[in-house]
Amino acid sequence: MKKTVTDFLLLENKQLNKDNFRLVLQSPQPVSDLFPGQFINVEIKEASEIFLRRPFSILDVNYNQHTISLLVKILGRGSKKLTETIAGQTINAIFPLGKSFTLPDKSDRILLIGGGSGVAPMLFLAKICGLDPANVTVLIGARSVSDHIDVSAYQQFGQFFFATEDGSLGEKGYVTNHSVFSGELNQFSKIYTCGPDLMMKAIGRKAIEKNIFCEVSLENMMACGFGVCLCCVEDTKTGHKCVCTDGPVFNVNDLKW
Amino acid sequence: MVNLGIKIHELDFKNPVLTASGTCGFGEEIADFIDLSLLGGIVVKGTTLKHREGNAYPRMAETPSGMLNAVGLQNKGVDNFITNIYPRIKDLNTNIIVNVNGSTIEDYVALTERLNELDKIPAIELNISCPNVKEGGMAFGISCPSAEAVVRAVRKVYSKTLIVKLSPNVTNIADIAKAVEGQGADSVSLINTLLAMAVNAETRKPVLSTITGGLSGPAIKPIALRMVWQVYNAVKIPVIGMGGIMNATDAIEFMIAGASAVQVGTALFIDPTIPVQIIDGISAYMERHKMQSVNELIGSLQC
Numbered sequence: 001m002k003k004t005v006t007d008f009l010l011l012e013n014k015q016l017n018k019d020n021f022r023l024v025l026q027s028p029q030p031v032s033d034l035f036p037g038q039f040i041n042v043e044i045k046e047a048s049e050i051f052l053r054r055p056f057s058i059l060d061v062n063y064n065q066h067t068i069s070l071l072v073k074i075l076g077r078g079s080k081k082l083t084e085t086i087a088g089q090t091i092n093a094i095f096p097l098g099k100s101f102t103l104p105d106k107s108d109r110i111l112l113i114g115g116g117s118g119v120a121p122m123l124f125l126a127k128i129c130g131l132d133p134a135n136v137t138v139l140i141g142a143r144s145v146s147d148h149i150d151v152s153a154y155q156q157f158g159q160f161f162f163a164t165e166d167g168s169l170g171e172k173g174y175v176t177n178h179s180v181f182s183g184e185l186n187q188f189s190k191i192y193t194c195g196p197d198l199m200m201k202a203i204g205r206k207a208i209e210k211n212i213f214c215e216v217s218l219e220n221m222m223a224c225g226f227g228v229c230l231c232c233v234e235d236t237k238t239g240h241k242c243v244c245t246d247g248p249v250f251n252v253n254d255l256k257w
Numbered sequence: 258m259v260n261l262g263i264k265i266h267e268l269d270f271k272n273p274v275l276t277a278s279g280t281c282g283f284g285e286e287i288a289d290f291i292d293l294s295l296l297g298g299i300v301v302k303g304t305t306l307k308h309r310e311g312n313a314y315p316r317m318a319e320t321p322s323g324m325l326n327a328v329g330l331q332n333k334g335v336d337n338f339i340t341n342i343y344p345r346i347k348d349l350n351t352n353i354i355v356n357v358n359g360s361t362i363e364d365y366v367a368l369t370e371r372l373n374e375l376d377k378i379p380a381i382e383l384n385i386s387c388p389n390v391k392e393g394g395m396a397f398g399i400s401c402p403s404a405e406a407v408v409r410a411v412r413k414v415y416s417k418t419l420i421v422k423l424s425p426n427v428t429n430i431a432d433i434a435k436a437v438e439g440q441g442a443d444s445v446s447l448i449n450t451l452l453a454m455a456v457n458a459e460t461r462k463p464v465l466s467t468i469t470g471g472l473s474g475p476a477i478k479p480i481a482l483r484m485v486w487q488v489y490n491a492v493k494i495p496v497i498g499m500g501g502i503m504n505a506t507d508a509i510e511f512m513i514a515g516a517s518a519v520q521v522g523t524a525l526f527i528d529p530t531i532p533v534q535i536i537d538g539i540s541a542y543m544e545r546h547k548m549q550s551v552n553e554l555i556g557s558l559q560c
Binding site for chain 1: 279280281282286287289290310311313314315316317319320321322323324326328331474475523525526527528529530
């Protein structure tokens with residue numbers, strides 16, 4: 001699918017909890033070939049103090065209705081402004097950008113770990129990976145149940161576990177200390193993760209130690225999103241790589257983790 | 258039908274809108290978005306003799322009406338350009354201009370000699386104004402004797418159109434422009450980014466790994482316009498203007514101030530289709546003002 005600058009129609013803007021919103025955007029063209037881990041770079045309108053677009057990973061796609069769902073967490077002025085857009089307005093975005101996670105093989109047993117707004121591509125991956133739900137384990141971490149988003153629509157696609165720092169949902173503590181990790185990690189043939197850097201690093205190291213395939217999704221600050229500004233580089237084992245075009249998904253073995 | 262064609266030295270451009278170095282890769286990166294052959298020219302990513310990894314992350318900071326970058330000329334070197342990139346872009350049907358960088362005069366000369374051999378590279382843009390490298394770069398562009406020395410040396414080995422990209426981080430940019438004109442530069446392009454910085458108040462740390470970086474975007478447009486006007490009045494060679502151009506009106510303002518052509522840079526990060534919108538916008542403006550040739554715009558400022 002060619003990259004384009006597209007005016008999307010905002011069909012829905014739903015507040016999921018205090019800081020998280022789900023935006024459903026309709027594209028005038030089909031949105032084929034859009035996979036978990038890829039992202040779109042959204043223009044923030046009528047905000048003179050915001051100069052650059054804001055990248056968001058894809059939460060879900062409805063290929064028939066040409067819609068893309070985004071999970072938007074308020075982190076600063078740009079994301080806040082975006083959550084103030086109302087249904088019926090247009091949202092301009094460049095898409096599709098970046099490389100997706102490697103889709104699992106039929107024989108794989110996979111572990112997906114999402115932290116914070118990093119749950120978005122994990123839910124999308126659980127939904128479209130095509131595996132028997134018994135072979136899909138999804139672990140979601142949040143600070144508290146009030147930061148957690150409702151994932152009931154996705155629970156048919158795998159076995160879900162939760163961790164919250166205050167113990168208000170699932171196990172108490174960081175997601176990286178969840179009992180999933182004290183069990184036999186080698187039961188999983190592929191691990192995928194998206195979330196805060198420290199979380200992904202801890203998971204990546206466990207995967208490296210056990211020699212399990214592991215992909216992580218980075219979110220280095222970028223200006224363009226399509227490989228021309230060279231600002232979002234990650235210092236990998238083979239030199240500086242653009243997170244926007246060489247990633248955002250990287251195999252942990254390629255990173256200096 | 259309006260005539261958008263302009264000339265820089267002996268080189269014809271189908272229109273005065275070029276993409277700026279470091280903002281469009283080698284052109285290919287934005288080929289999904291626009292037909293590259295519509296452009297007046299493409300100034301490709303800053304190239305050095307040897308591979309450069311560039312500066313450490315973070316390299317970017319968003320600022321009011323603009324951004325800072327501190328990429329530091331990350332590129333794979335001229336051999337990679339000639340072997341892998343040039344064959345893919347040489348027939349794009351637009352002027353492909355290579356932005357040339359070095360740490361020493363010898364580097365600039367050796368790199369220029371390699372590029373002089375390439376039939377489909379009709380011009381180079383000699384970058385003596387990059388603020389993000391420790392040695393060379395801007396150091397050459399901030400004094401008349403060093404700017405003269407590098408242009409003199411490169412002119413001896415380069416027979417095609419030689420554009421010199423000037424730094425705004427100087428006391429009097431017109432003096433530098435005159436100095437490089439005196440050594441045989443065919444054109445000057447300006448402005449490169451302004452040396453600037455950003456601080457994170459919470460952590461009390463600089464935002465960029467290099468502490469300082471180059472400011473671009475609409476924030477610098479009034480400064481760039483002033484400098485283009487000063488240089489236009491000081492030299493006889495054509496001026497290529499850039500600095501915060503986001504739309505056709507911005508581009509037209511630069512041409513009125515004296516630019517024969519313009520480069521669009523940071524705007525591409527926001528919307529890579531902007532150069533084509535600018536070309537269309539200039540045409541519409543000319544029709545509205547009953548101009549036949551875009552040359553009527555150049556330096557038409559009524560003071």
